[in-house]
Amino acid sequence: QVHPVESGGGLVQAGQSLRLSCAASETITTINVMFWYRQPPGKERELVGGITSDGIVNYARSMKGRCTISRDTSENLMYLDLNGLKPEDTAVYYCRAFHGAGRDYWGKGTLVTISS
Numbered sequence: 673q674v675h676p677v678e679s680g681g682g683l684v685q686a687g688q689s690l691r692l693s694c695a696a697s698e699t700i701t702t703i704n705v706m707f708w709y710r711q712p713p714g715k716e717r718e719l720v721g722g723i724t725s726d727g728i729v730n731y732a733r734s735m736k737g738r739c740t741i742s743r744d745t746s747e748n749l750m751y752l753d754l755n756g757l758k759p760e761d762t763a764v765y766y767c768r769a770f771h772g773a774g775r776d777y778w779g780k781g782t783l784v785t786i787s788s
Contacts, residue, residue, distance in 0.1 A: 673697050674777050676706070676750075676767040681782030684757055692752040692782060694767030700748040701725050705770045708741060708752045710763035711781075717766070723750060757786045 680692040696703060707722035721731035721741050729741045740753040754761065764781040771777070 674775075676769045676777060676779040678765060678767045678779045678782040681765060681784045683785045683787060686758055686786055686788050688757055690754045690757060690784060692754070692765055692784070694750040694752075694779060696748040696750065696769055697777070698748070698769075698771075699745075700743055700750065701727075701745055703769050703771055706743070706750045707768040707770065708750075709766045709768060710761075710784075711766070712760070712763040720752065720765070722768075754784070757784075759786045759788045762786045 674697050676697060677695045678692060684690050703725055705722050705724050708720040709717050710720055711717040719732045720735050720739060721729065723729045723741050723743055738755060743750045750767065762785050764783050766781045767779040769777045
């Protein structure tokens with residue numbers, strides 16, 4: 673199993689928070705960058721943000737202040753905490769593990785649906 677595995681999606685009401693998890697296939701501190709992306713229905717996949725092997729986090733401009741990316745190095749898990757969810761946050765959320773050239777793996781995604 674080289675692909676990361678997402679979990680935590682579901683149906684939540686607008687205004688609530690949700691934590692998504694991404695289980696890495698290897699020691700997370702050895703993975704160059706792990707990313708979160710999302711793809712709303714009928715739209716292109718977009719970057720949410722990522723965390724480097726050194727633990728440096730960056731966010732897409734549109735997501736700054738709306739979510740938090742973190743990790744648990746003892747469990748090799750990356751998290752995405754979504755706050756103040758809105759119906760337009762409805763999307764499939766994907767994890768991507770970029771190890772380097774030729775080793776770039778995506779998860780299958782987890783669906784988050786926000787009801788108004």
